Amino acid sequence: xxxxxxxxxxxxxxxxxxxxxxxxxxxxxxxxxxxxxxxxxxxxxxxxxxxxxxxxxxxxxxxxxxxxxxxxxxxxxxxxxxxxxxxxxxxxxxxxxxxxxxxxxxxxxxxxxxxxxxxxxxxxxxxxxxxxxxxxxxxxxxxxxxxx
Numbered sequence: 001x002x003x004x005x006x007x008x009x010x011x012x013x014x015x016x017x018x019x020x021x022x023x024x025x026x027x028x029x030x031x032x033x034x035x036x037x038x039x040x041x042x043x044x045x046x047x048x049x050x051x052x053x054x055x056x057x058x059x060x061x062x063x064x065x066x067x068x069x070x071x072x073x074x075x076x077x078x079x080x081x082x083x084x085x086x087x088x089x090x091x092x093x094x095x096x097x098x099x100x101x102x103x104x105x106x107x108x109x110x111x112x113x114x115x116x117x118x119x120x121x122x123x124x125x126x127x128x129x130x131x132x133x134x135x136x137x138x139x140x141x142x143x144x145x146x147x148x
Contacts, residue, residue, distance in 0.1 A: 025113070048079040
């Protein structure tokens, strides 16, 4: 009798696992590296799902594209959250207090996501900065990709 219950429990658990579907969420931090606090730094998290099929076209000959039928304004979402961060630079250079403050804000967001059942799966970073010309502008972007 024990074996029947054990078998039934294992069967139900495996059936539930087959129906489980992984979800992903992306949170992006954008930290300005423009001197004197002139840039804008934020944590951005979308609150709206999109269906990529609505914005995808097919090429059959490798040349002709119907991408012109996809309008950029239709892709933009209106429902997202925006959390203010501090800029890396002040007038005197790198502001380490701002870096520590941003770390605290980003940690709080990561903890919030974890409390909501999300697991951090990947982190991707990128920098656009002064490339030899003194433009004094740039951003540091980090994408946190969660799954559950």
